[in-house]
Amino acid sequence: MNYKKSAENIIQAIGGEENIDAMAHCATRLRLVLNDESKVQEKQLSEMDVVKGTFSTGGQYQIIIGSGTVNKVFAAMEQITGKEASTSSEVKEQGNKNMNPFQRFVKMLSDIFVPIIPAIVAGGLLMGINNILTAPGIFYDKQSLIQVHDQFKGLAEMINIFANAPFTLLPILIGFSASKRFGGNPFLGAALGMILVHPELMSAYDYPKALEAGKSIPHWDLFGLKINQVGYQGQVLPMLVASYILATIEKGLRKVVPTVLDNLVTPLVSILTTAFVTFLFVGPLTRTLGYWLSDGLTWLYEFGGVIGGLIFGLLYAPIVITGIHHSFIAVETQLIADSTKTGGSFIFPIATMSNVAQGAAAIAAFVIVKNNKKLKGVASAAGISSLLGITEPAMFGVNLKLKYPFIGAIIGSGIGSAYVALFKVKAIALGTAGLPGFISISGAHSGWLHYGIGMVITFIVTFGVTYSLSFKKKYREVK
Structure with a gap:
């Protein structure tokens, strides 16, 4: 060459x-x-x-x-x-x-969450393994594996602790990554995260239960204020805002504090001020907003049912083109961290249907296209890659270029997403949104079965629609 x-x-x-x-x-x-x-x-x-x-x-x-x-x-x-x-x-x-301001915001979320994905994926996949060991009906009728073979009970308990750690201590991970992204000291961000999950605080998981039961919430009496002693385990939004405040205060102090005092004054004032402000009003406010967000999205999925899944499935690939899908990482992390309440993330199964649809469309293009060896080569490799969760080569290298495979993929994704929405398929872990994604799916309500059926439906519909569209007059020249 x-x-x-x-x-x-x-x-x-x-x-x-x-x-x-x-x-x-x-x-x-x-x-x-x-x-x-x-x-x-x-x-x-x-x-x-x-x-x-x-x-x-x-x-x-x-x-x-x-x-x-x-x-x-x-x-x-x-x-x-x-x-x-x-x-x-x-x-x-x-x-x-x-970029415009909205694109910068999406990019900011991506920069914060992409580095911590390996930890979240590891924890999530361990949840999947724990689910295999403890969920009834997988290996034995109405009984779990550890109920029949209690020698695995200790292993399941260990794995459960390993799996929950990244989510329980999630503010530490977010604090480190977000503070670094906002231009602050990442170790100060991690320290702030540790404060927000300190074991002396009431757990964030126990807080809603205490409110429902009418129990008193421990608090500090300070200057006539009652500040709740409640932690932020598994919380995303409070830590994001707190990290921004921390980095802003730190950068401002470094400009005015004399160099000889910088290492003493700046960390002290930054942490003290941010932690106080967070427990006083930033944390409670953003905690409530986070509850509203996760509850609202869960409600849409639960009650939107087939129609909600269909619309989201139709729109997912166009959303990927804009890059907005990177912002879903923050939402998914919150949904999975609150999986005992939300049941997990509904975004992951729909992302899988979209990825499988892009792969099926590219494979259909491989079959359809006759006179372009280069495109056939790209389509075959990209189609397989997309089925395994990597869609960019298929989407940008084949489907958008030919147009009709992209249309077929959108339709197939919508139908498959409607199916998984009908049966409330959810993920309890982040992972590869494609064929290997089974371990990320909750086994509740035959989730694995319907996840697999959804992928089969998506592939067949996409392939069929793409092949049918290729016979339309305006698409014939691509053959």
């Missing part, structure tokens, strides 16, 4: 050297910040053998090239343009400037 020629063609197709603001690459993609994305010649890029797909997200225009090739094309681009490679953080920063 002539990498220099490929680089020249790419530069020409994206509007020339002057249209490149910043550029970098990852393992498979060119990550570009362009001054004007409207100058990009999508058709010209799609016809290049070296280009496997393109998409725009987070203020970056990304060109999928492939492992082992992207670095060589990028090196040629550097040589031609004379521009030095930017770091990933620099490209992100430049890309953020091209």
Whole structure:
């Protein structure tokens, strides 16, 4: 392959050297910040053998090239343009400037929650294993595995503690990540999280029960104020707001406190002020808002039923295109942390139906397309990848490009989502939203069975609709 020629063609197709603001690459993609994305010649890029797909997200225009090739094309681009490679953080920063306020907010949530996903996934999957050991009716009729084989009871109890730890102590994880994102000291954020889950406080899980039972809530009497001694275990919104306040106070103090006193005064005043304000009014207010959010979303899913699932399933893929789906991580985390009340997250099963639909549409395109070997190759690999939970190659490299597979995927996703909504399928863990996602699904109400049936329905409907649409006159030229 002539990498220099490929680089020249790419530069020409994206509007020339002057249209490149910043550029970098990852393992498979060119990550570009362009001054004007409207100058990009999508058709010209799609016809290049070296280009496997393109998409725009987070203020970056990304060109999928492939492992082992992207670095060589990028090196040629550097040589031609004379521009030095930017770091990933620099490209992100430049890309953020091209976002509107809402996009920046979604990106902020993504930056906070993506780093802590491994801990949440680990805890969630351990919940799935605990569910296998303790749920009745999986291996034995009306009995759980540990009821029949009590030698596994100790193991189940250990796994239950391991699984709950990331959710019970969730404010510590969020405090670290959010404070870092807001420009503060992440260890101060973690310390604030520890304060909010201190074992001397009434547990957040016991607080609603105490209110319902009419029991008195422990409190501090301070300056005529009664401040509840209630923790924030498993809470998302209170810790997010508290971390922002903490980082803001810390940054403000560092500007005015003399250097010789900075290490003493700044942490002390930041933690003391933020913790006091949080327990006084920020925490109770945001706790209530968090309850309303999780209860409201659960109500929509429970009572919206088939119609609610259908609408969400139809809209999920378009939401992914906008990037708004990254904000769902915060909502899912709260729903799963409150799974004893909410039953888990309804977003995960619907995300799975959407991912399976994108994969089925790409596989259908592989069968339908006859005269484009490059597209067939991308469609086959991307289709399998999407079934396993990675949808970008299928969505941006095949389905949106051909249009009719994307339409088929939306319809299939809607039908499959309506089915899982009908049977109230929910996830008790974050994980891979695709074929491997069974372990994340609650076994209650035959959740695993209906999750699997939902994927089968989604695949069949998507494939059938996509194949049928391919016979319409306006789509025939893509064959």
